[in-house]
Amino acid sequence: MKVVVVGAGYVGLVTAACLAESGNRVVGVDNDPARVALLQAGGIPIYEPGLEEMVGRNLSAGRLLFTTSMSLALEDAEVVFIAVGTPPREDGSADLQHVLAVARDIGEHTTGFKVVVNKSTVPVGTAAQVLGVIRERLALRGPTGAQVAVVSNPEFLKEGAAIDDFMRPDRIVVGVEPGVVGERARQVMARLYVPFNRHHDRTVWMDVPSAELTKYASNAMLATRISFMNEVALLADQLGADVDSVRRGMGLDPRIGHGFLYAGTGYGGSCFPKDTRALVHTAGQHGCRMQVVAAVERVNAAQKHTLVDMVLRAFGPDLRGVRLAVWGLAFKPNTNDMREAPSRHIVVELYRLGATLVLHDPVATSEAQAALADDLGIPWSELHRLQWATTPMEALEGAHALLIVTEWKCFHNPDFAAMVERLRYPLVLDGRNLYDPDTLQELGVAYHGIGRRNALGVQALASGGLRAQVGQRRQMGAGVVV
Ligand SMILES: NC(=O)c1ccc[n+]([C@@H]2O[C@H](COP(=O)([O-])OP(=O)(O)OC[C@H]3O[C@@H](n4cnc5c(N)ncnc54)[C@H](O)[C@@H]3O)[C@@H](O)[C@H]2O)c1
Known part of the structure; x- marks a missing residue:
């Protein structure tokens, strides 16, 4: 044909x-x-x-x-x-x-x-x-x-x-x-x-209207599962439960299944955010309220701030002098698509609070640089506190913490000893729940994911406890890069 x-x-x-x-x-x-x-x-x-x-x-x-x-x-x-x-x-x-x-x-x-x-x-x-x-x-x-x-x-x-x-x-x-x-x-x-x-x-x-609606209903359902698990993860944090265990326990029920039950930093991309909004809008035009989908959007908007909140809990509200490594910018692995990527909210907020960020993504380099420059309204070449690392390990050099935003395969099993060696303070804030909290604890790494953490991670996030580390370095003239 x-x-x-x-x-x-x-x-x-x-x-x-x-x-x-x-x-x-x-x-x-x-x-x-x-x-x-x-x-x-x-x-x-x-x-x-x-x-x-x-x-x-x-x-x-x-x-x-x-x-x-x-x-x-x-x-x-x-x-x-x-x-x-x-x-x-x-x-x-x-x-x-x-x-x-x-x-x-x-x-x-x-x-x-x-x-x-x-x-x-x-x-x-x-x-x-x-x-x-x-x-x-x-x-x-x-x-x-x-x-x-x-x-x-x-x-x-x-x-x-x-x-x-x-x-x-x-x-x-x-x-x-x-x-x-x-x-x-x-x-x-x-x-x-x-x-x-x-x-x-x-x-x-x-019929045609049913086919058109099937697409929006499908995306809204998938987005609902994600926001639902993100809320369960927040509760798990408060209760001392581990959201990944909960996910596995739930997913084995064939009525529930495993897909789209991962807690994280919120969904992004070119489909879920715009399609859920469009569905709510269409419903409004016809006198219907998609209350579940509207709530899904609200939960997702809040979820994009979760990693930023963790950084603020660890370092206090003034992030000047804080150097953060970020792994993953694309809205999900295996794409260079930066449309509505959660990384954009996270990087922009942390930058505006004074942090220096060293970014790495295996594929989305030019797309991420263009998107972030656009969001901040400043050319990439003038964003001196946004630096680009060509390898994940290079990004860690002298950083106070690592933030994981996109779950690229190459981040799943890093050399943890090399990671600890490079980080100034071994704090891993994992927006994609890639690692086992206990393994990292054994290596002395403070780990906090979304609804899963180790005791060192909880301690590190308590009352801006790491601010002192940054201050100390400054006073000692230890070459904090800002
Ligand atoms: N990206 C996804 O994962 C995905 C999945 C399912 C459905 N969709 C839907 O598919 C549609 C396309 O999405 P996409 O991500 O491929 O978009 P895209 O932005 O990647 O591509 C759109 C292309 O259309 C071209 N274009 C725009 N106006 C044109 C015109 N008048 N004549 C000829 N070309 C024109 C643009 O130059 C661009 O190359 C959207 O409605 C999206 O919601 C996307």
């Missing part, structure tokens, strides 16, 4: 590459000429494991190409995916300007019969809006014989595991309109997804 995918970002590029990999002729369209030039030259603009190889393989085989021209791309295509961004507006609603711009573009250039697929995450009613915009543009062109069906096919891939998620999906949700045109679209979509349904049919057919 000939397929067009509009938007060459995380979702569009993965969709284009995976559909080409399964034998289709795919044209990727993006309105960013630099992005298209990079893709045409065999590079990729994002970090996603395995994607560069897959794009390269399909470019060489001639099944995949990229262009900025919608009119060229649409020639004899059967299916057109819309996979452009739907960022949040100030009021929490989804900004549909990119989706509707693509709809206009399709309306201006389409011929014959096309199935237009909304893959972007969009509020209920958007498919109808897209169809309306396309028809408006078609009407301006006069008789063309062009016909369009709009279907909803939300995407459930996870950044960092996107190719596997697309190639071996748990489910494929497709919403089609009733009637003859909708049935024709259903047959086209069924044919397109045959390679992904070989073992058993994973497609869940439904």
Whole structure:
């Protein structure tokens, strides 16, 4: 089949590459000429494991190409995916300007019969809006014989595991309109997804509004599990319980399962924060209150301050002279995506309180530097108290504490002895609960995670006890780096 995918970002590029990999002729369209030039030259603009190889393989085989021209791309295509961004507006609603711009573009250039697929995450009613915009543009062109069906096919891939998620999906949700045109679209979509349904049919057919809502409800449920565990973790801290033991005890219940029960520094990324807000907004527009989801958001906003609170408990409110190592900036491992990453709140708050921060992320260097400079409104080159370390161990040199913000695999099993040697005070504040508190206690490391800690960690966080260490060093002229 000939397929067009509009938007060459995380979702569009993965969709284009995976559909080409399964034998289709795919044209990727993006309105960013630099992005298209990079893709045409065999590079990729994002970090996603395995994607560069897959794009390269399909470019060489001639099944995949990229262009900025919608009119060229649409020639004899059967299916057109819309996979452009739907960022949040100030009021929490989804900004549909990119989706509707693509709809206009399709309306201006389409011929014959096309199935237009909304893959972007969009509020209920958007498919109808897209169809309306396309028809408006078609009407301006006069008789063309062009016909369009709009279907909803939300995407459930996870950044960092996107190719596997697309190639071996748990489910494929497709919403089609009733009637003859909708049935024709259903047959086209069924044919397109045959390679992904070989073992058993994973497609869940439904009406369009239900498909649109399924995406938001799914993300809201996952976010709910995270915020729920974050609240359990705060309680565990007060009760002297260990949230990781609680998680394992809960997860073995098949009605609960293990997924998304990890306490941490809060969820971020390009989906959960904006999609939960958009769901609450949509509900409000229809006179409904999504009270659970609204609470999930509030808990998450507070959770992003947890590591900062720990630093303040350990060092007091004035962080001048305090040097902190930070491991992990991307919103989760295996991506360079910094959209709504909790690290941004943590680093910005600590910086504003006077701390010096030495940052390390295995992949998201330039994205993190750009995001932090933007948040602080100061060019990266002038942020002298934000320093970049090229290795995790280098970041620890002379730091008063280590903060773990993203659970990259390479942080899971570090050389703890080397860690202790480099840290000025061996305090590990673990926003991802990577380590065993007892093992670290045996090594003399004060450890405090989210709902798990050792006695040294509790002691270190008691009443700004470590401030004296920083002061002492200053008086002794011990070369505190500020
Ligand atoms: N990132 C994820 O993990 C994920 C997962 C599931 C669903 N989604 C949803 O998928 C959609 C896309 O997300 P993303 O993360 O891939 O976004 P992205 O920002 O990475 O990519 C969007 C791309 O669209 C291009 N674009 C914008 N307007 C265009 C236009 N008029 N014509 C052509 N190209 C245009 C941009 O240049 C960019 O390359 C969003 O609605 C998002 O909520 C994302």
